[in-house]
Amino acid sequence: MFKLRKQLLIGVTALSIAAMGLTAYAQTDGAKKGPPTPEQQAKFSDRMAKMQAKWHDDLKITAAQEPAWQTFIGKIKPVKPAVPPQRPSKEDWAKLSAPERLDHQMEFLKRAETRLAEHTAAVKEFYAVLTPVQQKVFDEHFKRLEQHRFGHRGFHRGGPDGAQESRP
Secondary structure (H helix, E strand, O other): OHHHHHHHHHHHHHHHHHHHHHHHHHHOOOOOOOOOOHHHHHHHHHHHHHHHHHHHHHHOOOOOOHHHHHHHHHHHOOOOOOOOOOOOOHHHHHHOOHHHHHHHHHHHHHHHHHHHHHHHHHHHHHHOOOOHHHHHHHHHHHHHHHHHHHOOOOOOOEOOOOOEOOOO
């Protein structure tokens, strides 16, 4: 009798966990990922404008530095290409051979490397105009931006100084 009660309790628990999972799945709108909507683009632009205004205020940009600031902002602003790169459909991707897939990935990485090189040049050019105090403020802002973008997402166990933590 006790064994049957235990098995029933385990079964009910498993069913309730499954039901919670199905409920959470049903609550998603099922929308496919795609290009950002105009509302999302406007929200992103507002966030960028606020962040840039905060950087401008925290750096205490002088009138002499204002042209360099405007040039910097213009260079780091995301630019949508006139002709978006062609991405193969899932069916076409499945038909590609391994070398062809790697060629597509290499093209993507080359475009990303070009964008990063342009961004790096813009940062170096602007950084040279800043005073040492402003450079420290810029470094702090940049560090926070990197931590937000590339920070801990649960897949590594690095400590605050990057050292590996030992598991308990």
